[in-house]
Amino acid sequence: MRSYATVLLVGALSAAACQSAPEARPVASAHPTFHPPLDAGAKDAPSELGIKMNVVARIRHTRATLSRRGTEDVILEAGLFVYEARKNRPFQRIGEIADYAKDEGEDLVGTGAGAPSQALRLQRKVEQLAQDDDGTSVTLRGVKVDLGEGALDGCVLAPSADGHVYGTCRDMPLMLRTPNAWVRVERANGLALDTDTAPQIAVASDGAIWAWERERGLTRILRDGRREHVELPRAPDSLASPTYEGKYPEQMSATWARGAGGVVKFWQSTTIDPPRLPAEIAAVEGLLPLTDGSVWVLGWEAGTSHSMSLYRTSPFTAAPIEIGTPFDQQNEVRNAKAPRTWTGHCPQVFVAFDVAAHESAAKEALRARSAQLDVNAVAGRVGSREESGVLFLRSEPESSPVALEQAVAKLLMVPRAEAFCTAPVLGRMLGPR
Numbered sequence: 062m063r064s065y066a067t068v069l070l071v072g073a074l075s076a077a078a079c080q081s082a083p084e085a086r087p088v089a090s091a092h093p094t095f096h097p098p099l100d101a102g103a104k105d106a107p108s109e110l111g112i113k114m115n116v117v118a119r120i121r122h123t124r125a126t127l128s129r130r131g132t133e134d135v136i137l138e139a140g141l142f143v144y145e146a147r148k149n150r151p152f153q154r155i156g157e158i159a160d161y162a163k164d165e166g167e168d169l170v171g172t173g174a175g176a177p178s179q180a181l182r183l184q185r186k187v188e189q190l191a192q193d194d195d196g197t198s199v200t201l202r203g204v205k206v207d208l209g210e211g212a213l214d215g216c217v218l219a220p221s222a223d224g225h226v227y228g229t230c231r232d233m234p235l236m237l238r239t240p241n242a243w244v245r246v247e248r249a250n251g252l253a254l255d256t257d258t259a260p261q262i263a264v265a266s267d268g269a270i271w272a273w274e275r276e277r278g279l280t281r282i283l284r285d286g287r288r289e290h291v292e293l294p295r296a297p298d299s300l301a302s303p304t305y306e307g308k309y310p311e312q313m314s315a316t317w318a319r320g321a322g323g324v325v326k327f328w329q330s331t332t333i334d335p336p337r338l339p340a341e342i343a344a345v346e347g348l349l350p351l352t353d354g355s356v357w358v359l360g361w362e363a364g365t366s367h368s369m370s371l372y373r374t375s376p377f378t379a380a381p382i383e384i385g386t387p388f389d390q391q392n393e394v395r396n397a398k399a400p401r402t403w404t405g406h407c408p409q410v411f412v413a414f415d416v417a418a419h420e421s422a423a424k425e426a427l428r429a430r431s432a433q434l435d436v437n438a439v440a441g442r443v444g445s446r447e448e449s450g451v452l453f454l455r456s457e458p459e460s461s462p463v464a465l466e467q468a469v470a471k472l473l474m475v476p477r478a479e480a481f482c483t484a485p486v487l488g489r490m491l492g493p494r
Contacts, residue, residue, distance in 0.1 A: 110289045112281055114358065115377040118144075118152055119300035119339060120369040120384045125346075127359055127371070132352040137371070141390040148353070151379035159397040161390075222266040222350035229260050235270065246270070248286045253277065263348035265356050273345035279358065293360055296339035296370045300381060303439065303487045305388035306334040330456045331388055331409070332435045335490055340364055385487075393486055400444045400483035403469065406462060407482035410469050413443060413450040414478035416491050422475050423492060426451045429468040433460030436468070438492045441485030449491060452484060 118137070126138040130145075137144040137152060141161060144152040219227040219235065226238040227246070235249035253274045254260040261273035268284040271291070279291040308330045343363035350356045358372040367386070385393075403410050416423045416438055423438045430436040435454040442448070451472060453465050469480055 110281075110283070110287060112289070112291055113375040114291060114293055114372040115375055116294060116296045116300075116370060116381045117146070117357075117373050117377065117379075118371040118382045118384055119296045120371060121304050121367060121386045121389070122369065122384065123367045125359060125369055125371075127347050127349050127357055129349060129351060133355075135349070135351070135357060139384045140387040141394070142384065144384075152382055157397070158393055161394045162397055217260060219260075220263040220349055222352045222354075223264050223268050225264070227262075227264055229254070229262055235262060235272075248282050248284075252280065252282075261345045261348055263350050263356070265350040266352050266354050271348050271350070271356055271358075273348070278342075279345060293342040293358065293370070293372055295341055296362075296381065298338055300383040301336040301338050302383060302385070303336050303490050304334045304386045305331055305392060305484075305487065306386060307331050307388050331454055332456065333437050333439070333452070333454070333487070333490075337365070337368065339368070339370065342370060389487065392484055395483055396442060396444055396486050398444070400481040403480035403482050405466060408455045409484050410453045410465060410480055410482060411443060411448075411450055411485050412453075412469055412472040412475075412478055412480045413446075413448040413485075414472065414475045416440075416449040416451075419475050420492075422472060423451055426468055426472050427492070429453070429464055431464070433457050434465055437490065439485060439487060439489070440491055441488040443481055443483060443485045447488075448485065450478075450485075454484075 118139075120139050122140050125140075128136045128138075130136050133148045135146045137146070143155045145155050146152045217229060219229055221227050227235055228238065228243070229235050235246040235252070236243045237246050238244075249262075249270055249272070252262070252272050253276060254262065254272060263271045265271060270280075270282040272280050272282075274280050277290060279293060280288060281291050282288050340362040342360035344361045345358060346361055346369065347359040348356065349359075354374075355377075356374045360370050360372070362368040362370060384390075412426075414422070427436050427438065433456050435456055436451060438449070438451050440447070440449040453468065455462065455465060472478055473480055
């Protein structure tokens with residue numbers, strides 16, 4: 062999900078794109094004073110080439126939203142959890158894990174977890190660049206700016222930190238809203254923006270244009286017209302943990318639904334996806350410039366639809382974090398309270414024991430794996446305890462619980478073994494899959 066709003070821009074924007082319009086002079090009005098950005102040929106460039114990007118987070122999710130709050134703070138919504146970054150500090154999850162719990166369900170994927178009130182309060186304070194109700198104006202930092210008359214579908218307002226309003230459409234250059242006209246930003250000419258999605262383009266506080274191009278990748282254009290390719294480094298291999306995956310990635314919880322046969326419970330089949338090393342960035346999903354001079358970039362990793370990397374311009378020294386799938390997040394909420402001891406008839410069972418000391422027992426348990434029963438030796442956290450053991454996950458509601466319960470009963474013969482209906486927060490895989 063992008064951090065700027067899809068809008069209806071003015072028809073004048075389209076007309077201005079077809080001819081090189083002269084830059085308008087400032088006029089007395091309710092608009093803020095207009096200072097035209099420097100174009101090619103300008104002598105004073107406030108920033109230099111050679112920008113560096115730092116990995117802030119790796120997100121194992123199909124969507125994420127990056128929003129600005131104030132001048133230096135960023136709010137990240139990545140599934141169930143909401144994170145906040147203040148100035149140069151690392152992302153911190155807002156609230157305690159237990160604050161996200163909204164139900165008493167014990168299934169791996171529960172029935173109603175949600176963001177806590179303190180996260181919702183912060184979300185309401187984020188600064189969004191969006192149209193006003195009249196559809197012909199926007200409010201940017203408390204100042205109302207007219208967009209003009211007429212409308213044009215499929216255009217966006219580009220995120221900006223330099224105090225001006227910019228807009229663009231597919232196959233159109235970047236346009237700047239002056240007090241009385243849309244003006245072409247000449248140094249943006251020649252940008253090959255991706256036409257398959259809404260254009261990814263933004264303007265930083267130093268006036269530099271950032272844009273994702275189809276063939277060139279991430280491009281940065283300084284106010285004096287100089288250009289550079291911005292390298293987005295691959296996230297470190299340390300951000301590659303096993304994750305819980307579900308058949309329906311957008312379905313974050315088991316839900317009650319009314320069907321033709323009455324009220325039924327939705328079954329979310331869950332499996333373990335082994336660690337997947339980060340890949341190169343194949344597309345940019347969002348650009349967010351801040352008034353402190355930093356620029357944040359959210360990009361999709363190549364070859365996947367559910368792994369993203371988040372970047373920030375240097376300097377940024379905080380260690381990057383890994384954010385799990387919606388199912389990982391739901392399971393962390395489950396583990397905020399004491400794990401439930403297994404007494405039979407659970408869709409998943411974790412038998413905790415010393416796998417290294419009883420490797421043969423773990424290998425024997427892995428033989429119970431089938432199309433209906435996923436079995437893995439893992440290490441992770443159950444409640445507040447770090448444990449190793451074997452995790453059984455029933456893949457389909459029609460699967461018989463007999464094989465699972467027989468395998469669990471056999472493992473409970475291992476000294477000091479314990480069985481829980483609560484699945485562990487995954488740490489690492491043990492042994493072969």
